[in-house]
Amino acid sequence: MIPTDPAEREALVAEYVLGTIEARQARAIECAMDTDAALREAVAAWEKRLAPLSELATPALPPPGLWERIAAVLAPPAPPRAPARAAAAPGLWRAWALAASAAAAGLAALLVLRPGPEPRLLAALLAAPDQPAWLVEAEGGTLRLAALGP
């Protein structure tokens, strides 16, 4: 799919970096770059050549209210916020995200590090409904009996 003719190849790479080739062709180039060092170099050279042009692009600001809409999607029953608090929202979200990540990491560590759970079963044997006589404890394949009566 990548032409072998040097001039064709160069033109294709240039248009790939320019962003005008079809997505299918772009994917073919990206795949071929894994194994084709010369292709990688050609792409890097064109990126270097054209990079200064990105200065001409007008910086685009996100539309107002975008963050609030994203936050609303992430947490559907979000309570309405006063505008003054909304300004602090990204900070709150970041703190919340950090705390949640830490909690998740802690749980993961606990699951990995904790020794396997040992089922411990207890049963009371009754001599009469209100008179426990023996306590049976099963743990790790052994049974222990404890007399409770006098």
Place this chain on the structure above:
Amino acid sequence: MLRARGREAPAEDPLLGDEAEAAEAEARLIATGEGRRLRDGLAALETPHRAAIILAFVHGLSHPQITERLGLPLGTVRSWLRQGLMALREGLG
């Protein structure tokens, strides 16, 4: 690399590419040696070649969008882009 790819509303000037959209943007472009060389390389191109390259790269337009923008056949735009890029490479060395 930051590109305004897929923006639906490019600048008003239909021939953008002739001049930087704003003096500020051009100042940023020529702030580096590479940027100055690129500007000079682009300046040496024929106007339609330069316009096609800038519409594609800076404004993120596709072939059909450039075609519509410049009111020219797709094949013409395609070959301008290609010739422009190759000429640019020659110019930049």
